[in-house]
Amino acid sequence: MRRARAVVEGPHFRIDTVDCADDHAGWSRPERSVATQIVLVRRGRFRLDSEGRELVADPTTGYLHAPGVEERFAHPAGGDVCTSITLVGDALLAGLPEPRSPEVRVDARLELAHRLLLRALPFRATGAAGAAAPGPDSLADSLAETVVGLLGLALRDRPDERPGPGRGELARRAREAVVADEPGSDDLVGLARSLETSPSHLSRTFRHHVGMTVSRYRNRVRVSRALSRIEEGETDLAALALGLGFSDQAHFGRVMRAELGATPGRVRELLGEHPPPRSGRAPRPEAGVAAVGGAGRALHDAAQLALDRQQVVAELLAE
Known part of the structure; x- marks a missing residue:
């Protein structure tokens, strides 16, 4: 069963969250x-x-399709939650690279921008008690720019269509094994053995079809899991690092900075519901905020967090 919920709609696009319980x-x-x-x-x-081209969709790989394309789906791992951006007409596609494949490589920056956009949208669309929500025209225009940025980031790194070493099926199976945490998938030799191939052949094939080494892809999957866990409320970064397979919290921080350009602590501030102050002291209430007490402070913090998320999304999409 598939359930879609509209998050926001403009004249040229619609954003839905889709919850699929198929198994x-x-x-x-x-x-x-x-x-x-x-x-x-x-x-x-x-x-x-x-239409005969198979791919595995997960937080590291999305897909793009044009009108009239025939598709089939399989859910061997159970249900999933996705964000669907539907374009009305082709105005937002003008000037962007022509899609050559349904596969969309989602790097860590695009994934973070995607998650932050969804966190910021409810505040932007509805405002809050005592605060004026942005006008519909202003909101739609701002989001149209964001959607164009998301599309540009998604289309900039397309899979290599040239014939390469090995079969794409081998790279797909290796990617699935890493995402599913199958036994032996935590190192190249074990992964190659489980797929009945040599480490050198697997390494060349994977790099050609996926666009990065097996070890970097493994870290990409770990970063994706970290984003999900932090968004769900995880605050203990040291425990999170060890649980995800990093040698220590410092290793976790280096990988996050390399993939996202941000520290785990900064990501926790952005994805969390109640970010901690950036210094050891409580922030000084601004004029007008202290007068309305805790409710005013909560509203002010929520508005500031929404603005921070919007700014970071813009920065991620501009890189």
């Missing part, structure tokens, strides 16, 4: 897309067959 290893009946859509996964994974 079947076999392919679904064919569906035909009715509009251009980009789908980014927040949780879970599933398989997609787009």
Whole structure:
């Protein structure tokens, strides 16, 4: 069963969150897309067959399809939660690279921008008690720029279409093994052994079809899990680092900075509901905020956090 909830809609796009509870290893009946859509996964994974081209969609890989494309889905790992951005017409695609493949490589910056955008949207769309929400035209125009940025980031790093070493199927199976934490997937030799190939062949094939080394992809998956855990409320970064397989918290921090350009602590501030003050002292209430007590402070903090998230999304999409 698939449930979609509209988050925001403008004249040229619509953003929905999609919760799919399907749990079947076999392919679904064919569906035909009715509009251009980009789908980014927040949780879970599933398989997609787009007119004979198969891919695995997970937080590191989304997909883009044009109107009229026939697709089938399989959910061997259970349900998933995605964000669907549907384009109305082709105005927002003008000037962007022509899609050559349904596969969208989602680097850590794009994933963080995606998560932050969803966290900021409810505040932007509704405002808060005592605060004026942005006008519909202003909000739609601002979000249109954000959607264009998301599309540009998603389309800038397309899979290599040239024939490469080995089969794409081998790279897909290796990627699935890493995402699923299958036995032996935590090192190249063990992964190659489980896939009945040599480490050198797997390394060359994986790098060509996925665009990075196996070890970097493993870290990319760990960063994705870290984002999900932090968004769910995890605050103990040392325990999180060890639980994700990093040697220590310093190693975790180095990988996060390399992939995101931000420390785990900064990511916790942005994705958390109640970010801690940036210094050891409580912040001084601004004029007008202290007068309304705790409720005023909470509203002020929520507004500031929404602005911080919007700013970071803009910075991530501009890189």
